[in-house]
Amino acid sequence: MTLWGPIWLTxxxxxxxxxxxxxxxxxxxxxxxxxxxxIKPAIEALTALPLVLPPTVLGFYLLILxxxxxxxxAFWVTLTGEALTFSFSGLVFASIFYSLPFAVQPLxxxxxxxxxxxxxxxxxxxxxxxxxxxxxxxxxxxxGVLTAAVLSFAHTVGEFGVVLMVGGNIPGRTRVISIxxxxxxxxxxxxxxxxxxxxxxxxxxxxxxxxxxxxxxxVRAGV
Amino acid sequence: MSDQLEFDxxxxxxxxxxxxxxxxxxxxxxxxxxxxxxxxTTLLRAIAGLEPQxxxxxxxxxxxxxxxxxxxxxxxxxxxxxxxxxxxDVAGNLDYGARRRGTPRGLVDAVIDALDLGPLLxxxxxxxxxGETRRVALGRALASGPRILLMDExxxxxxxxxxxxxxxxxxxxxxxxxxxxxxxxxxxxxxGFLADRTLSIAEGKLQGWSGAGPRxxxxxxxxxxxxxxxxxxxxxxxxxxxxxxxxxxALPLGQDYLAASxxxxxxxxxxxxxxxxxxxxxxxxxxDLDVEGQQISIGWHREDGVLPEPxxxxxxxxxxxxxxxxxxxxxxxxxxxx
Numbered sequence: 001m002t003l004w005g006p007i008w009l010t011x012x013x014x015x016x017x018x019x020x021x022x023x024x025x026x027x028x029x030x031x032x033x034x035x036x037x038x039i040k041p042a043i044e045a046l047t048a049l050p051l052v053l054p055p056t057v058l059g060f061y062l063l064i065l066x067x068x069x070x071x072x073x074a075f076w077v078t079l080t081g082e083a084l085t086f087s088f089s090g091l092v093f094a095s096i097f098y099s100l101p102f103a104v105q106p107l108x109x110x111x112x113x114x115x116x117x118x119x120x121x122x123x124x125x126x127x128x129x130x131x132x133x134x135x136x137x138x139x140x141x142x143x144g145v146l147t148a149a150v151l152s153f154a155h156t157v158g159e160f161g162v163v164l165m166v167g168g169n170i171p172g173r174t175r176v177i178s179i180x181x182x183x184x185x186x187x188x189x190x191x192x193x194x195x196x197x198x199x200x201x202x203x204x205x206x207x208x209x210x211x212x213x214x215x216x217x218x219v220r221a222g223v
Numbered sequence: 224m225s226d227q228l229e230f231d232x233x234x235x236x237x238x239x240x241x242x243x244x245x246x247x248x249x250x251x252x253x254x255x256x257x258x259x260x261x262x263x264t265t266l267l268r269a270i271a272g273l274e275p276q277x278x279x280x281x282x283x284x285x286x287x288x289x290x291x292x293x294x295x296x297x298x299x300x301x302x303x304x305x306x307x308x309x310x311x312d313v314a315g316n317l318d319y320g321a322r323r324r325g326t327p328r329g330l331v332d333a334v335i336d337a338l339d340l341g342p343l344l345x346x347x348x349x350x351x352x353x354g355e356t357r358r359v360a361l362g363r364a365l366a367s368g369p370r371i372l373l374m375d376e377x378x379x380x381x382x383x384x385x386x387x388x389x390x391x392x393x394x395x396x397x398x399x400x401x402x403x404x405x406x407x408x409x410x411x412x413x414x415g416f417l418a419d420r421t422l423s424i425a426e427g428k429l430q431g432w433s434g435a436g437p438r439x440x441x442x443x444x445x446x447x448x449x450x451x452x453x454x455x456x457x458x459x460x461x462x463x464x465x466x467x468x469x470x471x472x473a474l475p476l477g478q479d480y481l482a483a484s485x486x487x488x489x490x491x492x493x494x495x496x497x498x499x500x501x502x503x504x505x506x507x508x509x510x511d512l513d514v515e516g517q518q519i520s521i522g523w524h525r526e527d528g529v530l531p532e533p534x535x536x537x538x539x540x541x542x543x544x545x546x547x548x549x550x551x552x553x554x555x556x557x558x559x560x561x
Contacts, residue, residue: 117302125363127319136310
């Protein structure tokens with residue numbers, strides 16, 4: 001069996017999750033960085049839950065949420081004609097939840113370090129809030145954006161428990177690299193397991209090194 | 224149309240309350256002075272629209288600023304900590320407000336010229352010295368074509384020599400570009416040199432107005448790069464600065480002048496000028512003087528309480544000459560001369 005199927009599926013899943021997650025996490029992180037609302041700790045805890053919850057617990061609740069019997073799952077069936085569970089769309093949906101803290105936290109830290117001062121300076125120079133966000137906050141938070149993108153991509157590549165719970169093990173649809181490794185080991189196909197595991201190990205090491213290099217350059221450049 | 228900035232602002236924080244109402248003339252430099260924690264910066268921020276919880280009203284030249292977003296007020300704000308954008312070079316910082324407010328390129332170039340920013344244009348803010356950073360922050364605010372400059376202790380943290388180098392830039396910017404300024408400071412040196420009037424504040428309440436410190440006015444009769452010749456009555460004084468013939472300049476006496484009842488003879492004062500005592504008040508210790516046809520008041524503080532008699536001659540010696548162009552109506556200037 002070819003190894004490219006699971007690899008291609010994993011890259012598609014991680015890429016799509018990364019893009020959607022950045023779009024979703026940016027406003028959440030901006031709000032968390034700037035709000036003084038009493039509800040802030042609760043929202044912060046909610047976004048950080050995937051860090052501490054066993055993937056099986058998260059996967060279990062997501063399975064319930066996405067089943068055609070639930071309002072969310074039923075709405076999806078009405079919209080697309082197919083169920084969220086055991087589908088690629090369901091995997092993307094679950095991955096967004098699972099990798100949320102890996103996007104929100106670097107972005108929130110980056111936005112917090114900018115502070116209100118720069119936004120105020122932009123406002124007194126005639127920039128609307130959106131303009132100031134686009135022209136000052138985002139460029140100053142670019143390290144945070146890059147870190148969020150890289151970490152959410154890498155974390156999605158490495159997910160296993162949630163994928164297994166929500167997507168099962170369907171070749172071409174939900175069988176990503178980590179599931180393929182699990183299946184290979186179960187069938188004593190150690191060669192496939194070695195190739196994929198080694199690949200993931202090298203990939204993860206390179207990605208993390210990149211993140212640390214970026215952070216170091218940012219500290220040196222003073223941004 | 225009113226040519227005043229009117230405000231009546233109240234703002235409460237935990238343990239602090241600001242209640243301030245005043246009408247500030249929209250010309251020259253108005254100092255807002257008071258001790259640390261007196262509410263100067265908070266008041267300035269409220270005028271700029273940066274304190275959304277502020278109650279009351281702000282009216283600029285008859286235009287209601289209530290509920291107006293900071294970006295729509297057309298202020299130029301110079302922050303105490305400069306707040307230059309670190310991801311843009313100096314030119315990018317100067318263009319930021321200019322592009323958004325549609326400032327003509329000529330004005331931006333004039334600001335660059337007036338503040339000597341040309342050599343800094345391609346530098347990153349992180350590489351600028353403290354004094355250069357303050358100049359760029361002032362230039363950025365001016366280049367946005369503001370209707371009023373709000374300056375929050377723009378020279379704080381600089382030593383006296385650096386302040387003395389930068390204060391003429393501020394004076395020139397305000398006078399040259401015709402932008403009125405509200406200038407927060409607690410420095411007597413800055414007030415003495417820059418302020419046309421001072422509004423005092425303490426513990427969140429305005430305490431009242433005082434006029435400019437004692438100063439002589441003069442007209443520039445000659446100018447070369449870096450120096451101007453100022454005619455003060457019959458005296459002509461060359462001093463450092465950039466100006467043009469015909470401008471009216473103020474020469475503040477400052478904090479360190481000496482008043483003597485006899486000619487000082489040879490001394491190392493930068494300028495000694497003769498004065499005639501017109502009136503001396505025992506209660507306040509104030510002496511009204513006629514100096515080269517100009518009326519000025521100075522404090523006369525002697526422990527024995529002896530004041531000079533009207534008609535007596537005094538000699539004022541200034542240890543250094545630091546003068547600035549001012550926004551003044553020529554008729555007012557000429558009527559000030561007797």
